[in-house]
Amino acid sequence: MSITVLGISGSPRRHGNTETLLDRFLEGAASTGGVVNKVVLKDLHYRSCQGCNACHKTGVCVLTDDFTPLFEEIRTADVLALSSPIYSMGITAELKALIDRAQVYWAQKFVLKTLYFDYEHIKRHKGVFISTAGQNWDHVFNGAFPIVTAFFNDMGFEYRDNVIANNMDEYGGIRGHPTALDAAYKKGRMVVKEVIAFGDAPVTTKD
Ligand SMILES: Cc1cc2nc3c(=O)[nH]c(=O)nc-3n(C[C@H](O)[C@H](O)[C@H](O)COP(=O)(O)O)c2cc1C
Numbered sequence: 001m002s003i004t005v006l007g008i009s010g011s012p013r014r015h016g017n018t019e020t021l022l023d024r025f026l027e028g029a030a031s032t033g034g035v036v037n038k039v040v041l042k043d044l045h046y047r048s049c050q051g052c053n054a055c056h057k058t059g060v061c062v063l064t065d066d067f068t069p070l071f072e073e074i075r076t077a078d079v080l081a082l083s084s085p086i087y088s089m090g091i092t093a094e095l096k097a098l099i100d101r102a103q104v105y106w107a108q109k110f111v112l113k114t115l116y117f118d119y120e121h122i123k124r125h126k127g128v129f130i131s132t133a134g135q136n137w138d139h140v141f142n143g144a145f146p147i148v149t150a151f152f153n154d155m156g157f158e159y160r161d162n163v164i165a166n167n168m169d170e171y172g173g174i175r176g177h178p179t180a181l182d183a184a185y186k187k188g189r190m191v192v193k194e195v196i197a198f199g200d201a202p203v204t205t206k207d
Helices: 017-031 054-058 067-076 093-101 103-111 119-123 145-155 180-198
Strands: 003-009 034-040 079-083 126-132 158-165
Touching: 003 017, 003 067, 003 180, 017 034, 017 079, 017 126, 017 158, 017 180, 034 067, 054 103, 067 093, 079 145, 079 180, 093 103, 093 145, 103 145, 126 145, 126 180, 145 158, 158 180
Parallel strands: 003 034, 003 079, 079 126, 126 158
Antiparallel strands: none
């Protein structure tokens, strides 16, 4: 059974603190058999949600762009690692744009009631949030957590864990952090092992 692991990089800065942490997570996931892919949002062409609410009636987004195939990839991933640095106490515009575009799945679930993920499905689909922040505040990630929770819920993933590292300003970047890169690698391994251990449970969605 191959476990697909999709890493989404929401940082506009290539190979910065957050993408480096994501890469380490993906290396850990690959080391235990995960089939890994990384998508960098800043390289994609997309529009933000128009708030037209057409999806509430049709279950389909009116926009077709690079997010369209990305959502298909998200829906077939076993593990989804969402990453974003903290910008202005929240996530980046890039990741927020993706999450807002998931409104179509919210509409399918809660308005049209055509989409349903059962317990087994959610337990074998793991979501991990990866983030870094400059400040030395324990609560600096608190603005991001509810947004990520909403996305994992809409997409049928269990919000399994965080890989977060603050105080980047003092450490001089992620490579100066004493534990974060190691922790990311270990969590990448852990999550893939958990999905393997869960087995090939049947997936039920209502059409
Ligand atoms: C526009 C902008 C806003 C930021 N806002 C915050 C913030 O509110 N709190 C914080 O702790 N760090 C903030 N930072 C610092 C970044 O979160 C931090 O440097 C992070 O590690 C950058 O990740 P990256 O290298 O992946 O871009 C901000 C940085 C930028 C560029």
